[in-house]
Amino acid sequence: MKIVANILVIGLFFLSCTNNNQPVPTLDTVLQEDLRGVWLTNIDSEILFDSNRTKEALTKLKNSGFNTVYPVVWNDGYTLYPSELMRREFGEAFEQDTLFASLGIDPLQNVITHARALNLKVIPWFEFGFSSSYNQQGGHILASKPEWAARNQEGGILTKNGFEWMNALHPEVQQFLLNMVQEVISTYDVDGIQGDDRLPAMPSEGGYSRFTKELYVQETGNTVPEDPLAPAFLEWKADKLSQFAQDLYGTVKAYNEHLIVSLAPSVYPWSKEQYLQDWSQWLRDGSMDELIPQNYRWDITAYQNTLNVIKAEYDQHKPADKTVRFASGIIIKAGKRFNDYSYVKQALQMNREAGVEGEVYFFYEGLFEQNGYLADSLKLNHYHQ
Numbered sequence: 001m002k003i004v005a006n007i008l009v010i011g012l013f014f015l016s017c018t019n020n021n022q023p024v025p026t027l028d029t030v031l032q033e034d035l036r037g038v039w040l041t042n043i044d045s046e047i048l049f050d051s052n053r054t055k056e057a058l059t060k061l062k063n064s065g066f067n068t069v070y071p072v073v074w075n076d077g078y079t080l081y082p083s084e085l086m087r088r089e090f091g092e093a094f095e096q097d098t099l100f101a102s103l104g105i106d107p108l109q110n111v112i113t114h115a116r117a118l119n120l121k122v123i124p125w126f127e128f129g130f131s132s133s134y135n136q137q138g139g140h141i142l143a144s145k146p147e148w149a150a151r152n153q154e155g156g157i158l159t160k161n162g163f164e165w166m167n168a169l170h171p172e173v174q175q176f177l178l179n180m181v182q183e184v185i186s187t188y189d190v191d192g193i194q195g196d197d198r199l200p201a202m203p204s205e206g207g208y209s210r211f212t213k214e215l216y217v218q219e220t221g222n223t224v225p226e227d228p229l230a231p232a233f234l235e236w237k238a239d240k241l242s243q244f245a246q247d248l249y250g251t252v253k254a255y256n257e258h259l260i261v262s263l264a265p266s267v268y269p270w271s272k273e274q275y276l277q278d279w280s281q282w283l284r285d286g287s288m289d290e291l292i293p294q295n296y297r298w299d300i301t302a303y304q305n306t307l308n309v310i311k312a313e314y315d316q317h318k319p320a321d322k323t324v325r326f327a328s329g330i331i332i333k334a335g336k337r338f339n340d341y342s343y344v345k346q347a348l349q350m351n352r353e354a355g356v357e358g359e360v361y362f363f364y365e366g367l368f369e370q371n372g373y374l375a376d377s378l379k380l381n382h383y384h385q
Contacts, residue, residue, distance in 0.1 A: 065383025
């Protein structure tokens with residue numbers, strides 16, 4: 001579902017550009033550029049907690065040849081920025097992540113302010129997506145709105161790998177996420193938005209809330225199967241999230257058609273089987289401008305094999321009538337584990353041979369001192385232009 005932006009919004013976009021002496025690039029022109037991106041987290045990283053640290057980090061990225069940052073804005077039931085939506089839905093105590101609120105800072109605005117001075121693109125990353133909390137029995141969101149909970153076969157809150165989930169098929173939950181996206185793009189000077197392996201997503205073991213079961217029977221005439229992975233049931237659930245992907249795209253484009261809708265799902269077909277992320281269908285529907293599958297592998301042979309699969313999927317299903325930039329998500333740090341330059345150099349060579357149009361690294365802290373100054377090697381050998 002594409003909704004065309006109105007002329008006034010387009011005019012405001014052109015007026016907001018900082019360099020009036022240069023023509024404004026079209027979205028297609030932007031998407032044809034190689035992507036050199038980095039995810040910025042508030043976990044295992046300190047760069048978002050102080051404006052000076054943020055400025056230093058973004059300057060280092062710019063000097064290393066990067067062009068895009070993806071700062072987290074939605075994590076563990078809280079927005080990192082002050083949110084009128086959260087205050088309205090859950091109360092003043094939940095208006096912003098408590099640590100950032102105690103510091104009196106807006107990390108998203110800090111990133112934007114410093115990134116604009118460096119000509120870096122900023123695409124806010126809605127990391128938790130439809131997950132309400134991590135190891136908190138649903139957290140304050142499901143405590144306040146139990147009807148929003150996704151349910152497993154036993155009727156308990158849907159939980160997978162410690163993450164508790166809202167019902168991604170419930171219209172109120174979907175509207176909540178769309179409202180959050182709308183709040184960000186209408187409040188901040190950003191270049192787009194990003195969903196990941198939790199947006200749009202829901203563990204395939206879900207689908208057993210009263211609302212969802214009744215909806216399934218109403219729409220299909222079939223009995224809800226005991227097996228959550230039963231093919232027809234799984235397909236129905238995945239189709240609901242594919243429709244949400246279209247709604248997400250339409251929401252962003254209705255506000256400003258120049259904004260990038262970036263999606264960074266898990267690897268296909270595991271993404272569909274485990275989290276209902278049928279991104280082949282998203283491609284066919286034209287529900288994104290940028291696809292960055294998370295090719296998170298510690299073994300370079302596994303990286304190559306996975307790249308072959310996801311690139312073939314992209315080539316088969318990419319729409320003929322719009323540009324969708326394809327990049328690869330590369331993991332360089334998780335806890336105390338790193339992929340260093342010897343690994344990344346090979347991954348980049350594989351990307352170029354496959355015609356991949358860039359990469360995004362998870363995450364910032366793996367680029368510098370802790371990982372042999374990886375960014376210096378990238379600048380010297382790959383990103384010097």
